[in-house]
Amino acid sequence: PTVGSNPAIDTLPATFRWGVATSAYQIEGAVHEDGRGPSIWDTYCRTPGMVHEGDNGDVACDHYHRMPEDVALIGSLGVDTYRFSVAWPRVQPGGKGPANPAGLAFYDRLVDELLGRGVDPWVTLYHWDLPQELEDAGGWPERDTAYRFADYSMLVFDALSDRVRTWTTLNEPWCSAMLGYYEGRQAPGRQDFEAAIHAVHHLLLGHGLATQRMRAAAPAPTEFGITLNMAHASPATDSEADREAARRADGLSRRIYLDPLLRGHYPVDVVEDLAARSVKLPVNDGDLEIIRQPIDVLGVNYYSSHLFSGVDEQGRTTDADGHPVDRTVRFGRPVTAMDWEIVPEGFTKLLVQISDEYPGVPMVITENGAAFDDTLTGGVVQDDDRIEYLASHIAAVAAARSRGADVRGYFAWSLMDNFEWSYGYAKRFGLVHVDYDTQVRTPKSSALWYRDTIRRVRGR
């Protein structure tokens, strides 16, 4: 069989939505232009040792200056949707107060450019670039940040809602809270478990407040949602300890978001696990009603899955403090350049699990893709590994649909190579290769495969 051929893909309906995704800090550059203020990522990149090779987003893909060219590229892929994020520090340089018109103007032009090419704009309001002034006031662990986010969202909504039909509040609150405030592997680089749990609640509250206000002001067919990164958590063995480890991990990474969003309460077992670590979600009266706003679409980002064990190499289930020793275990599969295992069937399992647990929830895959060690030779990047990754994961989505999951679209991460957070420019996720010296864009073989796949599925 040829690379990337997979009959399951052809079971997707002609109405399936196809897209590519990016985020502001990862592609825009121009960090000092038109009144943009500093974000936590500008600061984090300047903290020695945090980002590979000391890279930063000052220039990135220079998308801010090359936007019309990039939109033409998007058009050439034949996608119907482009998912991008708005930089909060462009719109409100200090995180509060009136809108900066020059910052909003860029997104105004971007939306018009997309519509002119027949591509639907899909806005993400927050893809990790918190204005630094709000972090200095405490950041997401502070309740006030949720209200600031809702104010900011309304400024963007007022400017673009006459043309933008789909709005995502947050991208991957798990990353913002856990990687940003607990593990310190992303901005702002704090390492405080309690602060991270407070961030979880205030991110969700910000989502609810913003959704409530935007929906009240929305012209007719406007859709709202949130994007979560999720994996399928299974126990490494059938032992009680491993099953408990998988339950805890799934609770803290997936159900702690889905339950309040879709059921209006935090999972009881997660609240108990947190209590065992002397941590409490900072819930005020009325918060859970705000968080459970009806959503029109759940964005799902999927990259990999792993197994969980509740037993360490010495056979212990608890550490010296009496806390579980939970750890991840590998399947032993091939990996991407991120060292993430390639587990497409985990994608099917995850989507079916979500649709079984939260019946009827409409989903769109807002990110899926892979970094590989690409080489550009003679103007060509022959990335068969990426094509296989995309084909097997799109087929996994089709399999989930045939098992009842209401998945309505798929967006590849990413349109082009970009600033991969703490990995800097070393990891390339793009369908389009970027030469960071010349800013020349070269579609990889995967871009052409994606275009042809979309065309074929649509054409039936």
Ligand code: PNW
């Ligand atoms: C996502 N993890 O991040 C982000 O939304 C993108 O901005 C990013 O470029 C992309 O995936 C690739 O990394 C993630 O540790 C970061 O599980 C980390 C994890 C998952 C997603």
